Amino acid sequence: MTARRRLLWMLACAALAVLVAGAAAVRWLNHLDEAPLPAQGTAPSTDPAVVERGAYLARVGNCIACHSAPGGAPLAGALAVQTPFGAIYSSNLTPDADTGLGLWTAEEFWRALHNGRSRDGRLLYPAFPYTSFTQLTREDSDALFAFLRSVPAVRQAPPAHELAFPANSQGALALWRALYFRPGSPPHDEAQPPQWNRGAYLVRAVAHCAACHTPRNALGGLRGSADLTGAWLPGGRWYAPSLVDPAEASLAAWPPEEAAALLASGVSRHGSVSGPMAEVVFTGLQYLDAGDLDAMVGYLRALEQRPARKAPVHAAPPAVLERGREVYAQHCAQCHGRQGEGRGGFVALAGRRAVTLEHADNLVQMLVHGGYSPATRGNPRPHGMPPFAQQLSDADMAAVLSYIRSAWGNQASAVNAMDIHRARERR
Incomplete structure (x- = not known):
């Protein structure tokens, strides 16, 4: 064997060894803190107090939002959750034996929350935020399971996920988990009072705020x-x-x-x-x-405050701001006040952080498509924002938003017509 062939052989062996070691590491990292399931699983509790506790956790954790399709049965899944890699359809959480949780045990449900694995051992997509739910206690997992097994069963299998290779492969999921997931435990800081630790548990685990805000x-x-x-x-x-x-x-x-x-x-x-x-x-x-x-x-x-470095404010030309002032007087002042102070329960726009965010997209969405505050016990009759997509041109909407973001002491950059156009297209 020549020296060149010997070198190539050694390099190939080294590459193979690296691949084998990497695969072993990925496999090990994907089985951290994962106890084998018992041969005889635990049935859900039927204790009314446990079921009610689970119902409370399901509400606060907002399970119904992702696991209920528009017009479909609550918690029966089939909602398309959009991700950068394609659509993932939420699972059926009702106790149907064929398409839901009817055959699951408490241990299998706990493994799904804590380790991100389905009943058959498949790795779950992190659109299901087990990266947060891994911090739930086993007691709360069992309570959630008891509640979900108590709701009416609905036979409904979700559609197949719409993911392209390699995002649709278990191998890619295993690698992703090796990089970004470790089984967790409830957040707890001995130096903090019980109320702080309870708040951390609610924010980090139950309400999984990081899933959207990080x-x-x-x-x-x-x-x-x-x-x-x-x-x-x-x-x-x-x-x-x-x-x-x-x-x-x-x-x-x-x-x-x-x-x-x-x-x-x-x-x-x-x-x-x-x-x-x-x-x-x-x-x-x-x-x-x-x-x-x-x-x-x-x-x-x-929470420790971390103000972001903001880009310089770029104001719109005077002619655009003048047009925005005219549009505001004609279409907005009746509800929001001539000086953006708010009237009759409608929100103020002067000094409002949502108005002056560096990214104006939320404001654009509200103006183009409209929206409501939530109807709650503390706000049973919320005021709504009508959509202006059919009443105003892109240029007029950009002008009025630029005016609002620079009037009454507000200081934020101008909005341009392309921002409005994109909002129309995203609908």
């Missing part, structure tokens, strides 16, 4: 160094603002009662929720009991 890298992994600093939701229509930036959605400077009102009712003197967050409040957070609401608010207000 940015992801190109492979869909959560960027831990940017925890809760704001992220675009799939599809690019909505931006989930930073929970640690006073200029975005931080609650650190808000009075506790105002922060609690925002989470429980969707409205407060300092602001209101809209878009996907309105659904989170409507289907989930409004059901928080008083103690958990206070704990969640306390934890969110105590």
